[in-house]
Amino acid sequence: MSAEHLGEPATRTIAAWPGSQAAWRRARASLAGGVSTGLRASMPPHPLFFDRGAGSRLWDVDGNSYLDYVLGWGPIIVGHSHPAVVTAVGEQLHRGQTFGSGHALEYEVAERLCARVPGAQRVLWSNTGSEAVQVALRLARAHTGRHRFVKFEGHYHGWTDQVLVSYRNLAEDGRPALGSAGQHPGVLADVSVLPFNDSAAVAELLARPDSDIAAVLVEPVLCNTGVLPPAPGFLEDLRALCDRTGTVLVFDEVITGLRMASGGAAERYGVTPDLTVLAKALAGGFSLSAVTGRADIVQQVTSGVVHAGTYNGNPIALAAAAATLDLLGGPEVYPRLEAVTAQLAEGLRAAFARHGVTAAVHHVGPVLQVSPGVTEVRTVREVLAADWAFYNELVVQALRRGVFLLPGGRWYLSTEHSAADVTQTVAALDDALDALSRAGAVPVPATVV
Incomplete structure (x- = not known):
């Protein structure tokens, strides 16, 4: 496998996205909000613009590579450009x-x-x-x-x-x-x-x-x-x-x-x-x-x-x-999706625990949820009460370390995500949590209305 597909080390840091910022400025002159669906405007710190995708990865217009857990907001079940x-x-x-x-x-x-x-x-x-x-x-x-x-x-x-x-x-x-x-x-x-x-x-x-x-x-x-x-x-x-x-x-x-x-x-x-x-x-x-x-x-x-x-x-x-x-027809497909997602959930729980950050992490099949500021979520109101401001900060820190996430805590996995991808992702999130901890950022305990 080429170095390009292996990606850069999980602890690398992306300082800024000048190409995406320029593209977004240009897009806002013709596209409403500079995006094709309003939800994309909520992506922190600002919408990114991508050039290509392959397997479990994306490359943006600045040349940065990311492990992708957005997957087009769900459709990319077999990876990009299979x-x-x-x-x-x-x-x-x-x-x-x-x-x-x-x-x-x-x-x-x-x-x-x-x-x-x-x-x-x-x-x-x-x-x-x-x-x-x-x-x-x-x-x-x-x-x-x-x-x-x-x-x-x-x-x-x-x-x-x-x-x-x-x-x-x-x-x-x-x-x-x-x-x-x-x-x-x-x-x-x-x-x-x-x-x-x-x-x-x-x-x-x-x-x-x-x-x-x-x-x-x-x-x-x-x-x-x-x-x-x-x-x-x-x-x-x-x-x-x-x-x-x-x-x-x-x-x-x-x-x-x-x-x-x-x-x-x-x-x-x-x-x-x-x-x-x-x-x-x-x-x-x-x-x-x-x-x-x-x-x-x-x-x-x-x-x-x-x-x-x-x-x-x-x-x-x-x-x-x-x-x-x-x-998606092989008998090994869904057990493997389940196993890789379980590996990711376990790794993320351990990372949050290492930094003393309260967060609920669970998954159903290859869809995973992270909810900061709570220990468990069982109802919609408990989900909405989680600390989403903290999570948005985590999304940006993860992005700087080559992991692309949705706001709202939902992660999608594809058939192309590997155990090695998960290991790299957990290392990146661990480093992101370390950066937030050093900055004094901690999730606010949830209050359910």
Whole structure:
């Protein structure tokens, strides 16, 4: 392996990012905020601009290399620029970019999803998770003749008006809260927001004759806010309650799908929803999403439910998906992802302990969460109460030592992250914590509201 791919020593320090700063100044003259999605503007100390990626690493426009735990905010499940994905996409490019009609990859990849995702009898192709969630809710309403839906505190189902409710802004009295300026307040009438892992609250709501609930929409593992697993029996309770009341159970597996197991969280926890939303890991970095599930619900797109999109079933994205599914098909893939992530979690816990820094570190599959200022996180409110100002300082110190992290404590791992990468990462974080300790920075103990 070349020295370039081995990277520089974990204790190296990057003083500044002049190329990224110049690029960001230029971008702000034409791009809103200088970024293509507002969330990227929150990356401390400022958005970086990258030139290329390979495997578990990125290189920025200043020539610095990083071990990448952002992974494009999740899609890069098989690493950057995997040769198999690049080859598949390159071959498809010579055949055509889009046809406005059918092609073999549409059904070939759909067949493979039906074979591996529990409950998947039919597939609808779309382009983003936000779009696919809207399709799932429309299908549920058409199937039940009802209009409202249940979501849970801290769960993220996309940026559209209908579902961007009570994500990070939780009302103290439990009422639904809008997530954005300009959002139509009328959407609050269509949603009931409940605490995650509270089966009794769901049962009480669904038992009401006037609840009008078409769907229960849930991240089976709450990856977007704290990587919180379902409590024992919670998903089973949702399944039983939805069966009893004729309500559609929708798993938002935008993050967990193809990541927590070959068949996603539904396979990992042994609970089959009526509909599953897939995206992120589905196409190895290309824009593709899907709604899968019961044939009688999904088939409604042929009998009155409108599901449209110029780029639906795009052959380039589906070529990438086929290659990604091949790479995720081996029996060793998911045990290895689990083992490498467990190694990282153990190393990070030890590093925090060495510096006397209170932090909770846990993972579910290859998604890891670090929450400073707390010893354990079990609820969304405990996650939100952690010391995120301290964590942002840690992100910058890690960045200076060649480790690229998301704000909010979530880390993604890919099939390309190795034990050696983990060793280097832990050494870099240990050095970053040392720098913060010498500067007198310590996390503030959490106060849960």
